[in-house]
Amino acid sequence: MKLQGVSVLFALIVLPLILVLSYYIRLQVETINLQNTYDAKLLNSTRDALSAFEINTANEDLSTVSDSLRTIIDASSNVFINTLATNLGMSNASKSYIEPFVPSLLYTLYDGYYIYAPTRVPTVLTDADGNAVSVGDAGVTVNGDYATYSYTVAHSTKESEDECEVCATGGTTHIKYADYSNVNNYMKYTKIEGHDAVKYDYGQVLYVSKDDPNKYTTDINEAELKTKNVLKSYMPYSARYKKGTDFDISVVYTLDNYITIEGNVGNVYYTKSGYLLPIDCYVDSGDIVDLKKYSQEDAKNEVERGREITLVLADGTELKSGGSGSYESISESIVTLNTRIDNAHYYKIAIQVGAMLKDADEVKKVITDAGLTFDTNNVLAQLEEVMTNSNAEINRLQYELDKMSAMTYYVTGIIFTEWVQDTLNVVQEKYLIEISGQEYRTVNGNEQLTYKFDSDSQIFMITGTTTNGVTDIPEDSVFYTHKLNVIRNSIQYNLNLAMSTYNNMTTGQSSYAMPVMESEEWQKILTNPSIVSFLQGYHCGLKTYNNYMIVSSTNNEISVSTEDVYYVDKEKFSNESSEYHKIDCPKLTSASGEYIAFTSKEAKYDKVYNKHNSLLSYRYDHKNYACYECINDGNYEVNNVFPSGDATLKKAYYIGVGKCKNNLYKMNAIDIPQGYEIIYNEDTAPAGITRSASLPISKIKAIEVVVGTIKTTNPQETVLQYRVGLGNAANLFTDELYSLSSNVVVENTIVVRLDPNKTASQSTSILEGGSLNLYFETQAENSTAYTDAYTGNETKDEQNKVFKDAIKYVRIIYK
Amino acid sequence: MSDTLITIVAILLATVLMFIFPLLSVSERSDDISQLSVQTATAEFVDNSRTIGKITMDNYTKLVTTIAATGNSYDVEMEVKVLDENIGKKSAWTQGTVIGENVYYSVYTSQIVEVLEDKDNKYNSNGVYKMKEGDIFSVSVKNTNKTLSQTIRGVFYSISGSDVYTIAAQSSGVVTANGSY
Numbered sequence: 001m002k003l004q005g006v007s008v009l010f011a012l013i014v015l016p017l018i019l020v021l022s023y024y025i026r027l028q029v030e031t032i033n034l035q036n037t038y039d040a041k042l043l044n045s046t047r048d049a050l051s052a053f054e055i056n057t058a059n060e061d062l063s064t065v066s067d068s069l070r071t072i073i074d075a076s077s078n079v080f081i082n083t084l085a086t087n088l089g090m091s092n093a094s095k096s097y098i099e100p101f102v103p104s105l106l107y108t109l110y111d112g113y114y115i116y117a118p119t120r121v122p123t124v125l126t127d128a129d130g131n132a133v134s135v136g137d138a139g140v141t142v143n144g145d146y147a148t149y150s151y152t153v154a155h156s157t158k159e160s161e162d163e164c165e166v167c168a169t170g171g172t173t174h175i176k177y178a179d180y181s182n183v184n185n186y187m188k189y190t191k192i193e194g195h196d197a198v199k200y201d202y203g204q205v206l207y208v209s210k211d212d213p214n215k216y217t218t219d220i221n222e223a224e225l226k227t228k229n230v231l232k233s234y235m236p237y238s239a240r241y242k243k244g245t246d247f248d249i250s251v252v253y254t255l256d257n258y259i260t261i262e263g264n265v266g267n268v269y270y271t272k273s274g275y276l277l278p279i280d281c282y283v284d285s286g287d288i289v290d291l292k293k294y295s296q297e298d299a300k301n302e303v304e305r306g307r308e309i310t311l312v313l314a315d316g317t318e319l320k321s322g323g324s325g326s327y328e329s330i331s332e333s334i335v336t337l338n339t340r341i342d343n344a345h346y347y348k349i350a351i352q353v354g355a356m357l358k359d360a361d362e363v364k365k366v367i368t369d370a371g372l373t374f375d376t377n378n379v380l381a382q383l384e385e386v387m388t389n390s391n392a393e394i395n396r397l398q399y400e401l402d403k404m405s406a407m408t409y410y411v412t413g414i415i416f417t418e419w420v421q422d423t424l425n426v427v428q429e430k431y432l433i434e435i436s437g438q439e440y441r442t443v444n445g446n447e448q449l450t451y452k453f454d455s456d457s458q459i460f461m462i463t464g465t466t467t468n469g470v471t472d473i474p475e476d477s478v479f480y481t482h483k484l485n486v487i488r489n490s491i492q493y494n495l496n497l498a499m500s501t502y503n504n505m506t507t508g509q510s511s512y513a514m515p516v517m518e519s520e521e522w523q524k525i526l527t528n529p530s531i532v533s534f535l536q537g538y539h540c541g542l543k544t545y546n547n548y549m550i551v552s553s554t555n556n557e558i559s560v561s562t563e564d565v566y567y568v569d570k571e572k573f574s575n576e577s578s579e580y581h582k583i584d585c586p587k588l589t590s591a592s593g594e595y596i597a598f599t600s601k602e603a604k605y606d607k608v609y610n611k612h613n614s615l616l617s618y619r620y621d622h623k624n625y626a627c628y629e630c631i632n633d634g635n636y637e638v639n640n641v642f643p644s645g646d647a648t649l650k651k652a653y654y655i656g657v658g659k660c661k662n663n664l665y666k667m668n669a670i671d672i673p674q675g676y677e678i679i680y681n682e683d684t685a686p687a688g689i690t691r692s693a694s695l696p697i698s699k700i701k702a703i704e705v706v707v708g709t710i711k712t713t714n715p716q717e718t719v720l721q722y723r724v725g726l727g728n729a730a731n732l733f734t735d736e737l738y739s740l741s742s743n744v745v746v747e748n749t750i751v752v753r754l755d756p757n758k759t760a761s762q763s764t765s766i767l768e769g770g771s772l773n774l775y776f777e778t779q780a781e782n783s784t785a786y787t788d789a790y791t792g793n794e795t796k797d798e799q800n801k802v803f804k805d806a807i808k809y810v811r812i813i814y815k
Numbered sequence: 816m817s818d819t820l821i822t823i824v825a826i827l828l829a830t831v832l833m834f835i836f837p838l839l840s841v842s843e844r845s846d847d848i849s850q851l852s853v854q855t856a857t858a859e860f861v862d863n864s865r866t867i868g869k870i871t872m873d874n875y876t877k878l879v880t881t882i883a884a885t886g887n888s889y890d891v892e893m894e895v896k897v898l899d900e901n902i903g904k905k906s907a908w909t910q911g912t913v914i915g916e917n918v919y920y921s922v923y924t925s926q927i928v929e930v931l932e933d934k935d936n937k938y939n940s941n942g943v944y945k946m947k948e949g950d951i952f953s954v955s956v957k958n959t960n961k962t963l964s965q966t967i968r969g970v971f972y973s974i975s976g977s978d979v980y981t982i983a984a985q986s987s988g989v990v991t992a993n994g995s996y
Contacts, residue, residue, distance in 0.1 A: 007829040018840045025847045032851050036858040040988055043862055047991045524867065528992070551866060554948060554993040563995040600993065604900070626900040633897055633922075634945035634994065635930045637937050 031541030038538070038545050041087040046533040046551045049080035049105075053531070057557040058605030066234060066667055069558075070114075073107050074231055077116045080105060080533060081229075099229055103499045103512040106491065106532040108525050110558045111254040111668045112236040113491060117498040119230050120505050122223035123208040125151060125216050135218060136202045148215040149206055227505065235494060236668060237487045240434035241427050249427070250434075252668045253483045255526060255559055256661070257473060260668045265423050265675075267694045268814060272296070272673035274416025275409060275661065276479065278464025281471040282414065283312040293756040295701050295815035296412045296673045303407045304328070311410055314464070314471045315643065317650045319658075321407035324400045334397050337390045340370060342610075342619065344386040351380060395573045399596055406658030416673070419815075420460045429455045429482055436490040451485040469643025469650075488522050499534070510537025510544060521550055528552040529559050555601040560660045564600040566631065567652055574623045583653050585630035586639040593648035597656025598622060674701060675814035679766075682708075682808045693812045697732065697762035702753045703774065706809040710802065712742045714784040721779040722803060724752050727772040732758045738776075742785060747808060756815075766812070774810070776803045835967065842964035846981050849885035849962075854984040856881040857956050861986040865952050868994030870895075872931045872942030878954075887958045887982060895922045895944075896951040919951065945994035953987030 053076040060068060081095045081102065090097060105116040125133045133140060133151060141150045206216040207223030217223060237253040240263075249263030249270070260273035274296060282288065287309045291299045303309060304327035311319045324330065343366045351363075363383075364374045370386040432453040434440055440453070457478040464471040473479060496514045503512040515534075517525075525532060530552040538545040554564050565583070569590035572578035580603060581588035588595070606622040629636040641649045679691045693700065710720060720740045726732055734753040741748070766772050778785070778799040790805035792798030860878040864870045870893070882889050896919035933940040946952060957980040961969070965981055 004825050004829075007825065007832050010829075011832050014837060018837065022840065022844060022847075025844050029847055029851050029854075032855055036854060036986070039858060039862055040986070043866065043988065043991070047989060050991065549866070551991045554868070561995075564993055628899075632900055632947075634947055635938055635940065638939045640939075 027542055031543060034541045035543075035545060035547075038088075038535070038540060039547060039549070041084065042533060042535050042547060043549045043551070045080050045084040045087055046531050046549045048083040049076045049533070050531050050551045050553050052076045052079040053107075054553055054556050054601070055605065058555075058601055059607070059609075069109070069667075070231060070234070073114050073116070076107070076531070077105050077229070077231065080531075084535070100227070100506070101510075101535055101538045102229070103502050103534050103536050104495060105534070106495055106525075106530075108255075108491070108530045108532070110529060110664075111252055111258075111260075111666065112234050112238075114234055115232045115494060115498050116229060117232060118227050118502050118505075119232075120225040121228045121230065122220055123226050125206040125208060132205050133216075134203050134205050140206065140216075143215065147219075148209055148212075148217050150214070151206070151216055232494075232498065235436050235490065237483075237490060238434075238436055239432055239440075239486045241431040242433050243426070243431045246426060247424075247431075249424070253487060254666070254668075255528065258661075258666060260666075260670060261420075261424070262670075268675045268677045268812075270423070270675040270814075271670045272416065272419065272675070273666070273668065273670040274673060275413035276420060276460070276462055276473065277410070277413040277417050278462060278471050278473050279414075279417050279421060280464045281314050282410065283314065285312065286310055288411065288414065291411050292415055292418065293698075293760040294415070295756075296415050298701075298756065298815075299411050299415055300408050303404055303411055306404075309407055309411070311407060313654060314466070315469055315650065317647065317654055319403070319407060319410070319651065319654060321400075321403040324397075327401060327404050330397050330401055334394055334401075337394050337397075338619075338621075340366060341387050341390045341394075344370075344383045344390070348380060348383040348387075351383075391574065392571070395570055395596065398573065399570050399594055402596060402655055402659045405662045406655040409658035409662035410654075415815075417462070421462075424460045425458055427459055429453050429457045429459055429478075432486075435486055436494065438490075438493060440489070451489065453482075453485070457482065484522065484526055487526055491525075512536050515546070515548055517548075524550055524552055528554055528561060529556055555599075555604045557601055558664070560599055560657075560664055562657050565597050565656045565660050566600060566603060567595045567597050567656060568624050570594040570596050572624065574621055576623045576625070578624050579627040580622075580624040580631065581627045582630040583649060583656070584638040584641050585627055586637060587627055587629060588639070588649065590648070593651075595648075595652035595656070597652065597659060599660050677812045677814070678809060679812055680807065680810035692765045694765070695812075695814060696765055697726075697754065697759050697772070699814050700754050700759065700766070700812055701756075701815045702751050702813040703766070704809075704811040704813060705750045705752065705774075705776075705807055706811075707740060707748045707750060707803070708787065708806045708808050709745055709747075710740065710742050710785050710787055710806045712784045713786065715743075717780070717784055718742055720783065720785055720803075722776040723779055724750075725775050725777065726766065727775075729762070729772055730758070732762065737779065751813075776800065778803065835970075839964060839967045842962065842967060846962050846964050849887060849958075850982045850984070852885055853882045853889070853956055853982055854986075857954050857984040858986040861952060861954050861988055865946070865988050865990045866992065868946050868948065868990055868992035870927060870931065870944040870946070870952070875928075875931060882956060885982070887962055888960045889982075890957050890959045891924070892955045892957075893924045893927050894953050894955075895927065895946055896920070896953075897922060898947070898949040898951075900949075917949075943994070946990045947993045948990055950990040951987060952990055953985070956982075956984045958982040 053072060056072040056075060057069075060072065081099060084102070085091070085095045085098045088098065099118065103117065107114040107116070127133050127137075127139075135142075135149065139152050141152075142148075143150055204218040206218060207220065209215040209217045209222055210224040211222070213224070238250055239253070240248070240250045242248040245266075247263065247265045249261055249265065252260040252273075257276045258273070259276060262271050263269065288311055291302060291309070294302060303321060306322045306324065306326045306329075308322040309320065313319065325333075343362075347363045347366060363379065367374050367379070367382050367386060370389060372382055372385060375382060430453065432440060459479055459482050462473050462477060462479050465474040465477075467474075492514070499512050499514045506512070513536075524530065530550055532548055532550050534548045536544075536546045553559075554561060563582075566580045567583055567588055568578065568580040569588075570592055571590070573596040579587065580598075603622045603624075603626065606620050608619045608621055610617055610619060626632050639645060639649075641653065677694055679693055712718075712720075718741060720742050722738050722740070723736050724733060724738060725736075732754050734755045738750050738752070740750070764772060766774060778796055780799075782794045783799045784794060785799055785802045786792065787802055787806045790802055792802050856878050860874055863874055879889075879891065882891075899918045899920060927944050930938050930940050930944045931942055933942070959980070962981055965979070
């Protein structure tokens with residue numbers, strides 16, 4: 001063969017190969033590029049969903065309330081699907097096309113999470129207005145099989161119920177029409193005559209039958225199912241620990257150091273919530289020693305009533321609060337001052353634009369109320385002065401509130417942590433039995449487990465570690481690690497369940513499964529409220545697109561991150577001519593050494609809406625500008641506040657963080673943290689009170705005594721008065737005398753509050769050794785009281801026995 | 816005489832067909848694969864940085880190492896468009912219907928790398944350049960050397976200009992979280 005021939009042959013063989021290879025590689029490149037653009041689109045849609053969530057929580061007063069939060073999340077998930085559809089080149093009307101490719105959306109919030117996932121739901125029969133139709137509603141008729149129903153739209157032409165008798169003919173038995181013209185009769189149910197078998201269906205919602213779309217059924221198993229994306233119920237980050245009869249408690253964790261505990265420890269049932277603080281973060285002296293005698297609630301009241309309190313932290317920073325009135329009165333003053341500013345500003349604008357004021361006296365009142373002498377020639381300047389002075393006063397008062405909030409955070413945190421360490425030191429990781437209500441067992445089989453909860457680690461025995469001058473619970477502590485494992489396990493289980501259920505429901509070519517997420521990603525999800533979106537099975541060039549995106553929120557109302565707390569000089573708070581900063585910004589200074597702190601969300605979504613003010617319906621109360629170095633840019637020469645920096649800045653940090661955390665609304669919080677123990681129940685132990693309280697008197701907040709009816713033979717004796725006492729101990733109560741109404745059928749509950757200042761040194765239990773028996777002594781001479789079971793005479797001894805006989809329950813309430 | 820000429824032409828053609836064309840084709844595919852790798856690494860770097868709200872030295876090094884593994888040298892250009900929050904901020908007492916405008920100012924590679932390296936320990940950055948929610952981060956990567964395919968092509972025809980590249984990747988997006996150390 002000639003050389004030319006060889007060349008041609010070579011070209012014939014190699015050229016197609018090269019062409020095919022290059023085409024294939026180009027397709028691969030395009031696929032990867034497409035995948036990258038899908039990644040970006042998924043991420044952008046997730047971010048949009050998060051922005052919707054942030055804006056809605058910021059602008060909705062009740063956003064932290066669970067029902068309201070649910071609607072916000074519903075809206076956010078809609079935004080996600082719509083944006084994704086738009087990003088993928090479809091109109092958002094095509095969202096039903098894209099929905100099947102989203103096997104789930106995960107919203108991790110402060111103390112729990114939501115999963116938005118497709119679920120097979122029965123198709124509910126609805127009327128023209130979209131309302132569910134039930135058996136008994138106008139237009140519903142039962143079929144001859146007495147198992148299914150028919151539905152025709154009810155006409156309002158039927159004048160009376162008699163006319164509807166016509167319906168009960170023709171082989172099927174009809175439910176009588178209600179008189180549709182009369183609103184009072186609308187929806188009036190009448191029974192199906194002669195057919196007992198179906199009359200029990202009354203009021204039940206009707207579903208479209210899976211066998212015949214024109215028939216309806218009340219049996220959910222016979223209903224036609226369709227796929228619908230629904231927001232599943234809220235799952236708290238909770239775990240249950242149990243060890244025989246020693247303890248059985250449920251703990252709800254949060255993204256930070258706040259926990260809620262409910263359950264029994266020994267005989268006492270506790271409901272408590274609070275911040276876990278490293279117990280060595282403060283110096284145990286002075287006011288704190290005194291406040292620790294109180295319950296969390298009482299200590300909070302002590303702080304908020306304005307008591308002067310000093311707290312020294314581990315690094316020597318001294319925090320003070322109180323001395324300027326109560327929290328409530330200061331808050332009211334701020335409201336008054338804000339109204340004054342609004343009015344002054346309103347009148348100032350009105351005068352400037354030459355509007356006619358209906359009542360000039362109102363202007364005068366605004367000025368004189370602010371303590372100025374009204375000057376008709378100088379009204380505008382005076383109104384300006386009112387605004388300036390009021391602003392300055394608001395800032396002063398706000399700082400007082402901040403100090404109180406911060407003190408509440410530390411004081412209640414310390415009391416709570418001491419209780420936790422005292423009571424729950426027996427709780428070890430291996431006693432975990434449930435996670436988010438789901439039974440948990442460590443299976444040592446082939447199944448890959450994220451974490452085995454089988455160690456002896458005491459979860460709640462936390463100690464602080466001082467890093468860079470700040471004493472805090474270390475990130476790698478048993479508490480945090482355990483908490484993350486619990487939350488991760490819970491989310492993994494439920495997300496996996498949601499996705500595999502969806503996978504089983506679908507019959508398409510794609511299969512849906514939960515991807516394995518890396519530890520770093522979990523860390524991100526569990527540090528701030530986040531959204532994790534999944535897109536699976538979507539066609540993407542040569543392959544199928546499967547990916548997920550995580551977006552975390554740093555500007556929201558439901559969590560506080562210490563890094564996103566901003567500070568401003570107290571004197572310049574909400575002043576347009578000054579800037580707010582981060583704590584370590586060198587530009588953050590204050591002549592007074594006092595700073596007001598707020599979260600990034602407050603600055604970003606700063607707007608207070610007042611619908612009653614038509615001229616100035618929006619007010620902004622964080623008017624400072626963002627610092628160009630620390631807030632806008634974020635990369636600056638930092639001022640090392642810790643460990644040896646400016647003491648006033650350290651103080652500002654502690655107040656700021658404490659205040660922001662304390663003011664956070666917690667959905668799962670227990671309003672009044674306390675413990676209960678029933679030591680006497682007449683029904684179960686009629687013989688009398690023989691059990692003593694499990695814990696010493698110093699830990700008791702109050703004793704609740706429920707008293708049954710005490711009658712009197714003398715009808716004039718309508719009130720019975722008793723003095724309460726504890727054996728031969730000195731008076732330990734806040735009140736000694738209690739009154740009861742006689743001859744009433746209802747049970748009376750007497751709450752005997754113990755004075756923490758008097759009980760602090762009492763280490764014995766009630767009823768212990770007989771010397772501390774609880775007794776009630778009648779105060780009336782010759783009382784005629786008696787009970788049905790015990791009729792004593794009128795001597796005091798006998799009358800005391802009458803009271804004792806009337807006792808039904810005795811419950812100890814612990815701090 | 817004419818046979819000899821045809822033979823020489825045939826040898827030349829055969830050389831082009833049997834050696835240069837396959838080499839050119841293979842080197843171009845190699846560039847395609849490099850392009851693929853660079854594009855993926857860039858997108859990953861940008862998406863990762865904007866979801867965590869920070870550019871880290873680790874991620875930056877990872878990007879540089881990954882693209883260097885393709886055997887070419889690259890110019891990596893980064894740009895952060897910093898959102899000026901104050902322009903969007905509604906000043907006091909204005910009507911609520913006014914929606915803030917977004918204004919950005921840009922920070923470029925050298926400034927970002929200066930913070931990442933933090934040679935004078937000025938920023939205490941620990942190899943982190945922080946961004947905030949709303950900023951825009953973009954990265955553009957281009958090869959600076961001549962790849963084999965470019966060299967071979969250069970034999971036949973030359974493309975003038977200094978900014979000639981065959982491997983280029985770009986990625987950008989809005990930052991979704993406030994960065995922290």
